[in-house]
Amino acid sequence: MTFRNLGLSTDLLRAVADSGYTSPTPIQQQAIPAILKGQDVFASAQTGTGKTAGFTLPLLQLLDTTNPNNGHRKPRALILTPTRELADQVKDSVQTYGKYLSLRSTAIYGGVGIGPQIQTLRRGIDILVATPGRLLDHLGQKTVDLSQIEILVLDECDRMLDMGFIHDIRKILAKLPASRQTLMFSATFSKEIQQLASTLLNSPTQIEVAPRNTAAEQVEQVVHPVDRDRKRELLSYMIGFHNWKQVLVFTRTKHGANRLAEQLAKDGLKSTAIHGNKTQAARTRALQDFKQGKVRVLVATDVASRGLDIDQLPHVVNFELPNVPEDYVHRIGRTGRAGNVGRAVSLVSSDEYPLLKDIERLLNRTLAKLVIRGYEPTSPAQPVAEQLKPKRSNQRRSSQGKSQTPSTPTRSKKSTKSGNRDRKRLRTA
Structure with a gap:
């Protein structure tokens, strides 16, 4: 299986080749064709397996196919992420894979001045990557118009719920057209996420390339x-x-x-x-x-x-x-x-x-x-x-931490008490 088998355009294949990729990951193999068909997608895959390219590549192709190529552009795709770092990562992927296309993109998030973001939005963009809080700031100042959104992506959506963004997300959803393609991507899916998916997605294609909530085998x-x-x-x-x-x-x-x-x-x-x-x-x-x-x-x-x-x-x-x-x-x-x-x-x-x-x-x-x-x-x-047992400093060291040799296994006595079992789910980070 190569990227050529997934129905991607020549310009996108060229950008993928420039990045050094030849074979799509399992999540990409399943997600890209489904998204290109215009289907809603509910996808779960282990982190680090290429989810970002899995939605970025088909999103770029869908927008490029119907690119109005006019002067001022309202966003046609919205990608919501929980953190600034992830917003920047997604924006970089959009720009890397879309470098041979005439689509414009930007990322907006808190922690930086809002002025330059407003200027970029005024010049017109096609793809907007945003964190919920800063996007609501722009909506409140009427510096962004989401009425033309064709594709909505919720990336790491479980984390957004963990961080208390559900109310912000619902406020944002109220500003979007009812008729749109919606994609939900995450490494883990809780019951709350599944409930949210049932209200947002229309007959979605469900993709699960690894057992739910598992870590990568490597x-x-x-x-x-x-x-x-x-x-x-x-x-x-x-x-x-x-x-x-x-x-x-x-x-x-x-x-x-x-x-x-x-x-x-x-x-x-x-x-x-x-x-x-x-x-x-x-x-x-x-x-x-x-x-x-x-x-x-x-x-x-x-x-x-x-x-x-x-x-x-x-x-x-x-x-x-x-x-x-x-x-x-x-x-x-x-x-x-x-x-x-x-x-x-x-x-x-x-x-x-x-x-x-x-x-x-x-x-x-x-x-x-x-x-x-x-x-x-x-x-x-x-x-x-x-x-x-730690080895002496003059013994050979291993950069992978495997130089230590297990000694005779020991077992501790079971205790009837295991300390404080207070499991309050306080979000202190």
């Missing part, structure tokens, strides 16, 4: 039980001992991300944080520095996890487990993208065991649990599968 997942107050020490040790050059670390809160980045920097590891309180310029700079290798560790919150598309990222670390198990899938989906092998490490303290059980229930599997010798947890109820 991502190796491991849990290291450790006391909470020794997590930072263990993280620094692992990065230094294994000589990890590029590590994406997740925390639950913005304050926690800042504090951890500062602590790692004091340990001699070049680190920076990225989260919702950072200005867009600061977030963009942090991501660029990380991609270019100027920063070794990027500490992020879940809000910033969508749209972090980093080529061949080798390691993701959950410094704290997320409150919502679906977020675990998205976090570790930053590694193992486009068929590359990745490793996801979770540092889990005893108070996080209920969260770990929720994640394992979602994945329908038990994650491997390895204790690093010298960092044994002191809490009584520890899900220990086996212990790892």
Whole structure:
């Protein structure tokens, strides 16, 4: 199967070839023909499997076929994303694949001045990529007209609901033509998303290229039980001992991300944080520095996890487990993208065991649990599968973190109490 078999135009095939792609991914194979037929689509696929190109390519072709090519243009396609980073990523894909077409596109989001966005919208565009909050700002100022929208895309729609955007989305939907093509894409689909789909989509083509809410198979997942107050020490040790050059670390809160980045920097590891309180310029700079290798560790919150598309990222670390198990899938989906092998490490303290059980229930599997010798947890109820002994510094190091050899497995006594089981789903990131 090649992109030529999917019915794409010569200009789009040329742009795809320029990008170095030859074979479509499973989600692209199924989504592109359905969208080109004008069908509504309800699609689920593991993160990092090409969902963005799956809707961007056919969307460009549909709009180019009926391009009015006039002076002032009202948006004809609207792509909603939950975060600024994802909006920028989608905009880049639109411009990359549409570079041989005469379509105009832009992205609008908060954290930057609204003035330049207004000027761009006034000049006329065909494709608008937006976050819900900033789009509502423009609608309130009457600087954008959505009356000509032909195609609506909800990207990472489950995350938008998690972040409380449902009311904003409904306000936006009220401004759109009733007759339109609607596409819903996400790595995970909750019952709430399925209910939303039933109200938005018209006889949709449902695409599910992998079991629902699963992580990519090429991502190796491991849990290291450790006391909470020794997590930072263990993280620094692992990065230094294994000589990890590029590590994406997740925390639950913005304050926690800042504090951890500062602590790692004091340990001699070049680190920076990225989260919702950072200005867009600061977030963009942090991501660029990380991609270019100027920063070794990027500490992020879940809000910033969508749209972090980093080529061949080798390691993701959950410094704290997320409150919502679906977020675990998205976090570790930053590694193992486009068929590359990745490793996801979770540092889990005893108070996080209920969260770990929720994640394992979602994945329908038990994650491997390895204790690093010298960092044994002191809490009584520890899900220990086996212990790892750090090698001496003069022994050979492995950049993939596989140089450690498991020692004799040990089992901990079961405890009747497993700590605080308060599972409030507070969105602190």
